[in-house]
Structures are given as structure tokens and as C-alpha cells.
Amino acid sequence: MLEKTIRLVIPDWQAGDNPVYELGAKVLKAIAPENKNQKTITVKTVHSTKPQKMENGVRGQSAILKNLKNTKEVILKEKPDSIITFGGNCLVSQQPISYLNGIYGEKMGVIWIDAHPDISTPDVYYNEHAMVVGNLLHCGDSVIQKEVNHPLKPNQIYYAGLQEVTPAEKDLLSQAGVEYKIEESHELDPAEVRKWIKKNNFEYLYIHLDVDVMDPSPSVFYATYFNNPELKKIPENAVRGKIEREAIWRYIGDLSNEFDLAGFTIAEYLPWSAKQMLDLMKMTSIF
Structure with a gap:
């Protein structure tokens, strides 16, 4: 068990261009098991209700950059040994991973x-949350990746639950030198990740969970991008996940009991029913 663990609530929605990501971070904070030894810090993020502008091929790049700088400032002030991160979209893992890589390295x-x-570039896609792994490898968004002071090496990335990639993503993965396998099953095989851990002599793990890895059927896991009541068109790179919820829970639980977790992120949690209830409250004058 690492000595100092903090909880970061990062309600960044700009990198995914959907304000419901902000609500997701708040809900995760509210339902997380209590632990008086883990300080909870909500990172200040840009608050705006205006449509985001394109900047260098990215929606809301300046706001995203501000959010990342605020996150880095909090982490450097606290100097934790491990970090729990509640997002927000997938970009919320960028600063925690960069910082912890500076401590634990290889x-x-x-x-x-x-x-x-999540290996895209602004030439391929316009939402920053699809570029976070590229940024961590210093082959993503040339502006945003400058905030990564301690970039990863390709062998430090292990994809679990990955679905079919686009031709552009396939090229970018090859250029970055990242190995991957498309998951055909509805389960995750812990034996494979254990082999990777042993091969690379890793002593610490950072687990990033994007909830859209799961089957979005209401009986499996509803609070994902694909169940947005207002969704009209699914982008080419937004393939559906298909892993069973119980399989994910077992996979993460088992790894957390076997290895030291330097960090854990829950990202892309989109609580649509909570959003609908919030809309009701906003329309009711007693509030």
C-alpha cells in the first residue's frame, strides 16, 4: 500500500464536448466509499455554457489547456504517492499518469x-479525449502534450477491451510502436495482463477505466456515451464496447489485490438519468 493517496475530482467536459461529463465527476465523488486518509480535491475547471470554438484543429483547446494546468498545479502541491481520479472524460488521466511516471518510471x-x-491527433479527430494516450507518448496533440513532463514508453501501455480501430488509428498505433490486440470476447483474460506485467518487471500499475468499454445495453451498463437521449449520429471512431460489467469488476478487483496501484481513473461516466433529474430541478421554481 502506497503511503499518500489523494482523490482528484476533475469535471473536465471540454475535451469530450459534453457538459454531462462534469455531472459524472460529481456523482462519482458523491458515491465513492469514504476514506478519511484520502484527501479529496476538486480541480477548478473552466466553466462556460457557450459552444466551443475550434483551435488548432481541437474543440476548446485553450479551456482544456487551462484545466490541465490546474490539475498539474494541484498534484505538484500535494505530492501524492498514488492518485484516484474521477472524471470527466478520458483526458483526466493525462496529468496523474505523467506525474506518477516521473516517480515510478519504468x-x-x-x-x-x-x-x-485514444491515440488520435488533431488531424484525425477534433475532441481531445481521443488523443490522451498519444499525448502521454508525445505523439498526439503537439500543444496539449507539452503538459506531459514525463512521457510514457510504448511498452508501458496495455490495452484491455479494445475494439476494432479505424485505419488512421491503426497507422498511429504502428508509428507509436504500441502493441495491441482486438478483444473478441465479452470477458477480459487476466492471465494475459499478468504476462505483460512480468515481462516488463512492473511493480506498480495505473488502471484507467473508460466505462464505454462495457456493453451499453441497459442490463449491463447504461451510463455511457451510446445511451445519450440526444445522440443522433455516432462518429466513425466511436465503436461500441462489449465487455460484461461483472468481468470488468473482477478484472480490476483482482489486479488491485495482487499489485500496488499507483493510480486509478474512472472516466467517461455519463449519468443520463441524473441529468434528467437535474433538468427537472432547474425547471422547478422552489429550487
Whole structure:
């Protein structure tokens, strides 16, 4: 068990261009098990209700940059040994992973549990949350990746639950030198990740969970991008996850009991029913 663990609540929605990400971070903070030894800090993020502008091929890049700088400032002030992160979209893992990689270096492996590789660039896609792994490898958004002071090496990334990648993503993964496998099953095989951990002599793990790795059927896990009541068109790179919820829970639980977790992120949690209830409250004059 690492000595000092903090909880970061990062309600960044700009990198995914959906304000419901902010609500997701608040809900995760509210439902997380209490632990008086873990300080909870909500990172100040840009608050705006205006449509985001395109900047250098990215929606809301200046706001995203401000959010990242605020996150880095909090982490450097606290100097934790491990970090729990509640997002927000997938970009919320960027600063925690960069910081912890500066501490543990090649002793730390990152398990990216996600249906998508998040390896894009502004030439490929316009939402920053699809670029976070590229940024961590210093081959993503040339502006945003400057905030990564301690970039990862390709062997430090392990994809779990990855679904079919686009041709552009396939090229970017090849250029970055990141190995991957498309997950055909509805389960995750812990034996495979254990082999990777042993091969690389990792002593610490950072687990990033993007909830859209799961089957979005209401009976499995509803609070994902694909169940947005207002969703009209699914982008080419937004392939659906298909992993069973129980399989994800077992996978993460088992790894957390076997290895030291330097960090854990829950990202892309989109509580649509909570959003609908919030809309009701905003329309009711007693509030």
C-alpha cells in the first residue's frame, strides 16, 4: 500500500464536448466509499455554457489547456504517492499518469481499459479525449502534450477491451510502436495482463477505466456515451464496447489485490438519468 493517496475530482467536459461529463465527476465523488486518509480535491475547471470554438484543429483547446494546468498545479502541491481520479472524460488521466511516471518510471505500467485506443491527433479527430494516450507518448496533440513532463514508453501501455480501430488509428498505433490486440470476447483474460506485467518487471500499475468499454445495453451498463437521449449520429471512431460489467469488476478487483496501484481513473461516466433529474430541478421554481 502506497503511503499518500489523494482523490482528484476533475469535471473536465471540454475535451469530450459534453457538459454531462462534469455531472459524472460529481456523482462519482458523491458515491465513492469514504476514506478519511484520502484527501479529496476538486480541480477548478473552466466553466462556460457557450459552444466551443475550434483551435488548432481541437474543440476548446485553450479551456482544456487551462484545466490541465490546474490539475498539474494541484498534484505538484500535494505530492501524492498514488492518485484516484474521477472524471470527466478520458483526458483526466493525462496529468496523474505523467506525474506518477516521473516517480515510478519504468517500474509502472498503464492498463488502459477502453473500447478505443485514444491515440488520435488533431488531424484525425477534433475532441481531445481521443488523443490522451498519444499525448502521454508525445505523439498526439503537439500543444496539449507539452503538459506531459514525463512521457510514457510504448511498452508501458496495455490495452484491455479494445475494439476494432479505424485505419488512421491503426497507422498511429504502428508509428507509436504500441502493441495491441482486438478483444473478441465479452470477458477480459487476466492471465494475459499478468504476462505483460512480468515481462516488463512492473511493480506498480495505473488502471484507467473508460466505462464505454462495457456493453451499453441497459442490463449491463447504461451510463455511457451510446445511451445519450440526444445522440443522433455516432462518429466513425466511436465503436461500441462489449465487455460484461461483472468481468470488468473482477478484472480490476483482482489486479488491485495482487499489485500496488499507483493510480486509478474512472472516466467517461455519463449519468443520463441524473441529468434528467437535474433538468427537472432547474425547471422547478422552489429550487
